[in-house]
Structures are given as structure tokens and as C-alpha cells.
Amino acid sequence: MDPFRAFHTKIQVLANLNENIVNSHFPEELDHCVVRRKKPKTSAKADNSWSISSDSNDNAVPGPATISRGPPRLRPPLPQEVTELILRDLSKVELLPVLRSNKALYSVAVRVLYRELAESSPSRLISLLRALLPQTHVHPHVRKLDLNIASLECPTANLYRTLHALLRRTTGLASLSLDLPKAHSPVWIFEGCSFKLRQFSTSMHCSPALARFLDTQDRIVQLTLRGFQNDTMRSLPYLYMDITHTLTGIPGSGAIEILKKQEAGLEPFVLSPGALPRLAVFNAIHAGPAVVGEVVKGRPVTTVSIPLFSTNARRSLDALEGSAVPLKRLSIISFDPDAPNYIFEQVATRFPELEALHIVVLLAEFTNELLLAACQHLRHFKRLKYITCVATSSEESSVAEEQEIAEKWHEECPTLRTIILPRGRVWFQKPARISSDRNWECLED
Template sequence: MLDNFYARKDGLLHEAERRGASSRPAKIQHLVADSSPLGPPASSYSTLPIEILDFILRYLPSQDLCSVAISNKHLGAVAMRSLYHTIRLVRPVESVKCLRTLSQNPSLALLARSLAIHWSNILYPTRNLYTLAIRALCNTSLLNTLSIDVPTDFHPWNLSSCSFQLKELSASFPCNQDLIQFLESQPSLLDLTLRGFNSDPAEFSFNLSTFNLNPNPTSFALSPEALPRLARLRAIHAGPDIIASILKDRPITQVTMPLYADCVCRSLDALNMSSEPIEKLNIISFDPDAPLYLLSEIAERLPNLKALHIVILLAQCSEALLEGLAPLLRKFKALQFLTYMSATSSDDVSQDDEQTIAAMWHKSCPTLKTIILPMGKVWFMENCKWTCLED
């Protein structure tokens, strides 16, 4: 009886295998027949190029990228490249973990292209944290974008041992000799943002009529050969000496800078020291008298500006004042985008009033395409009529 049972069982299994093989698609039969123990089946690899996978994965949040990174070996390599491509460190605990990984794994550090260290809210930074950051930065030799924003009492950064060649730098470093030495080692730099001060904060002077963050600036002299490709400069607190030193004979076309009451003309004169015409200018004015002269002074020096953005912090802008600025715009020959903001307003300017002002400004400067007035509304020309973006 047992012999008959086993014989019948073998016959049923053989018949099941025969029917399964005959019903299997030809493509699957081929893959099974040709599979080799030397590697996984070809179907486990993506047919998409690495560049497309990389592009897709960069849209995923970091948590999902981590999941993809451990999904399989092929996708994991691409996910790791996306995961470490752009790094932003804000919270201390996460910063320490990430910097430790970068300092201990040079192969992962080589994947980093953009690194932001923003520790402005850390009240008591330690030297160990600084040392860990430097060790990590020394491994990121392919980095091209670096942003560092730390408290003023943070240990002075010494990046001389780093080998990366940056294209973009944003830093809160003091504008001193250490910063000059680092900038002179970065010939590929295209975009520079300086948030540091050029004088002792204890010497800052501000009252109702004066606000100056650089009353006694220290020397800031770049060598003529430094930063040969620099095109964009944002110097948030810099005085005229820094502006002139950086702009002189360099192909800078976009500038953001402050204007202090006691050195407005010197700062504006520095704009003509660039080897290329300035096309875009962003001004933060700390002079209460700025509305009376600022547009005229800028137009005298830079009549071919394409974009001008002005923020006036210590002056009021009334409707009559804004209307009075219209004739000053005639000196601009190519101005397309104009922002004129103020922190305070002596009276409320209605939307109809702003429309009238925009039309007056355009009549004086026909090249204007977009205007932003002190109330914050964006005006643009549509069907021969100035229209508000909120309409």
C-alpha cells in the first residue's frame, strides 16, 4: 500500500511541474534557464540610467532616502549619493552625529557637494564641536557650496587644512586677516556672502540719527590675484573699505550691501570699481535722509542698472515723497525691476494711490517691468495698465 502511495505522489508532482513549466511565459523561462549562481538575476537591476535615478531620488525626503539606501545594493549606492549631496546642520545632536560620520568615513564625505552649518542658536559652543566640524570639512574635498553661521564667540575657524575649491561661500566669519587668507585660496569662488563684522561690536554706534556697525573698521586688503571669477557679492554689514577691496578689478555684476549715514558716497563710489558693469544692486539703508538723495546718487553712478532693490530702515515714505521720486528715475536707461521698501510709513497709501505712483514711475522710466512699493504689493504692466499681483 505504501509503495502505491509513493508512486502516485511522485506522478502527481511530476505532472504539476510539467504543467507549470508549460504555462510559464517564455521570458521568465529564459531568465530562469540562464540564471547563474555568480550574481543576482538581471531583472533585479533597474534599467534606468544612474543619472535619472539620482534625479528622482533627490525629490525624496531624507527619511525616505534612508529607506531606499537599505533596500538593495544597486539603489542604495544612488540613494547614498543623494542623501549626502546636500547637508544642512542646525540642531546640535544631529550635527554631532553627521559630522562624526563624515570625519570617520571619507568615502561618504566625498559625496557632499553642499554643506550648511547653522549654529546661531547654540549659546555655549564648545571647542570639541568646532574641532569635529574641522575634521569633517577636511574630508569633504569635493565640496563646492559652504555656508557657516555661528555665534560671534565661536572659536575662530581655521580652514587652511581643507582642500575643497568652493563656488559659493556664505559665512559669519569676522572680516579679518584669517578670512582674507582663506578667500585667497579659493580662485573658483563665484558667489560670496559675508555676514561678519569688520569692527569690535563694543564700538557699534546707534541712536535716532545714526546706525553704524563699522565705526572703526580693521584693514581688509585682498591681493589683486584673489577671487578672479567672483560674480556676486553680498556683504551684509560691510563698510566701504571692504566693498572696495572686494570689487576692485573683479567681474562682479550683482551686489548687496548696507549704506551707513557717514559713508554713503564712499560705498556707492566703490561700485564703479568692478571690472564689469553692475546689473543688480540691493541696498539696505541706515540713513534717515536717504529718500531725499539715494535714487539720484545711484543713478549718477549706475545708470545702466537692470534691477534695483532698496530697503530704507530709518525713514518714512509718504505718498507725496514717493511721487516726488518719479523725476529721479529718468536717469536710469535700462532699469526693469525696482523695489522701494521702507520700515515705516507716515500715512497709509491706498492701492489706488500705489497704482498712480507706479504709472508715474513708469512714465519717467519706460523700461520698468515690475515695481514693489513700500506697502509690499507687486505691480506689473498688463494690457498697457499697471496691475497689482493681488488682483
């Protein structure tokens, strides 16, 4: 027997006992869960044998007024908002007994159970969709959907139709993440949907159809585009050789040439001027300068993550200057082998108001000489607090050498608080109250 049922049974047993005994289990000032019963009338003889004399009754001090008591309450005494915060700490498995306890807890637990739904297994996703569709009473409670079926080679049209039906019913959806197979971009699943997203992440291609959908989402604050864009294919064709083979079925460079011919006749990704008025965070995983510029231009974007390719790296950085407000956080993943020679200079001259800068270089190395040469560019930053510079490196660097780099960087940029250098060491400034020969300490120390 669960604790709640045992407690409820105990209360029912106590209710059948003498009222004074029951009330002794509760504070006098609280609303009791027992209904007072009228005492049966007794005969005069019985009254004479058990009652107190009239004189003593006249001198008795009157007691407190009787508190009216209602029926037993099944609803928790806590506000629903507090109960919901408590239930959020439970797993979905632990929430199941709460759902079966009573109606009051069910109304709160059902909101917590269906608020965030995430699934990465295709088979379990199908079961989830089939189970959710008939339950119309839970559709308004769904706030976040995170679905990943990228591992599925060829999803059926029926799967997309089922997903479309669910998206049309979840009118309160605020966060949506869809990771689909590389060659699939079924934007039609958004037709007829009335939700207003705040966060949206998708692997769909940046097509005119996707742009039209984004035009209807005026509440999006965070946007992530993970799809492969047309200009990206031209920027870095050899890294995506397997992708082009998937899209066309033709191996080698012949697939790339066919893609270029197809792209020449495609319509560009264009947003309306009034689209995404609240956009603040933009993450582009494979997009080139055309898509980056179209999304950022004229919008209050303060946090950006973009890739840089060898043929258009500077144009991608130029595209970020179209933001309506200064950038505060910038993350760069560079596929350009020449990036260490220009990355600090190009970023510092364009975005002096940055507070955090994260640079990941995949096809090149950062030598100690290049890191020291970056000092002259770091002085352009006015508010930079956090900087990360990660790259593959064939040469080892001692702690003393990295400490020298960190201290010189701080001399040129006094606002720096945390530095991560290519070897992965984290450097931070020691508090002034601690006396030491070294101003900067490594996390490994």
C-alpha cells in the same frame, strides 16, 4: 515584504516553470531574466508517441534565433543619472529603504543622501559630525554644508576641531555656509582643506586670516559675508550696543571706545589682486565701504547686496563702482534716516545699467512727494525692469495715488515691468491685448 523582494521571488518561481510559460510574461525582443535549460533526452518510444511526423517537421517554418539570456539583473534598467534624478525627490527618511534594497540602488542613493547636509541644532550637529567622520566612503559625496550654531553661547574647542576634521575630508565640497556665534571667528578650521568652493557664506569677521583663505578659493561665484566688520562698528555703534557688550563684557559707550582703540591697531582686510576671479554675486550684511570695495574692485560682480550707514553711505556706493562689469542687480538696506532724500539720485547716476533695484529703508519714511520726485532720476536707467521701494510709513496711501506714481515712473522709465511701493502693493503693467482704462494694475485688484 517590500515590492522589490516580492517581484524578485516571483521571477525565481517562474524560472523553475516551463520556459515557454516564463517567456510569455516578457516581450520577445527584450533580454529575458531566465536562463534556458536543456531539455532532457527522451526515449524513442516517448518520441514516437509525442513527436510530430518527420514530414511535418520538414515543412515547418524555422523560428527566430534563440536569444541568449544572462542571470537576473538587480540593477534598474534606467541610467544612473535618471535614477538619481528620481531619488532626489525623496526625503532623507524615504531614502533609507532604498539604501537597503541592493547594491546598485545603494551606490546612487548614498550620493543623494549625503550631497546636501544642513543642521541648525547644536546637539544634532555634534551627532552628525561624530557619525560622518568614520564613514570615509561618504566624504567624497558631500557637496553642500549648511551649519548654524549661532544660538550656541560658547562652543567648545573640541567642536571646532571635529568640524575642522570633517572639512579636511570633504574634498568635493562646493557650497559652505557657517553661521557661528557673534564673537567667534575660527578661521583656522580651514587649514589643510583642499576643497574648491563655488558658494561661501560665513559670519566670521573680515580679518586678514579670512582674506588669506579667500585667496585660495578661485572658483567662488557667490560670496556672503555676514560678520561684523571694523568700519561697521564705527558707522552705526548704537545699533550694535548688545554686540559690543558681548565682545568686551563692558556695557554702554565705554565698550565702543575700547573697540575703536582696538580697531586702530588691527590689520585691514586685504585680498590679493588675483583672488576671486569668478565672483559674480556678493552679499555684505554688515560690511562698510572698505570691505565692499576690497571685494568688488576689479572683479566681474553683477549682483550686490549691501547696507548703507549714515556716516559712509555714499562711500559704500562709490565702492561698488570698482566692479569690472556693470551692475545688473542691486539690493540696499539703509540705516540712514536721510536716505529717501538722495538714494534714487545716487544710485541712478552711478549704475544706469541696472535691471533690478531693491531698496529697504528702516529708519525713515517715503512720502508720496518723495516718490514722485524720484521720476527725474529714474529716466537715467536704460534697462531697469524691476524696482522695489520698501519703508515704514505712518500715512496711508490710496490705490489711486499709488497707481499715479507707478504710471509716472513708467513714463520716465519705459522698461519697467514690476513696481513694489512702500505700502507693499505690487504693481505690474497690463498686457497690451487687454483693453482697460488703467495701464498699471495692482496685484490686490
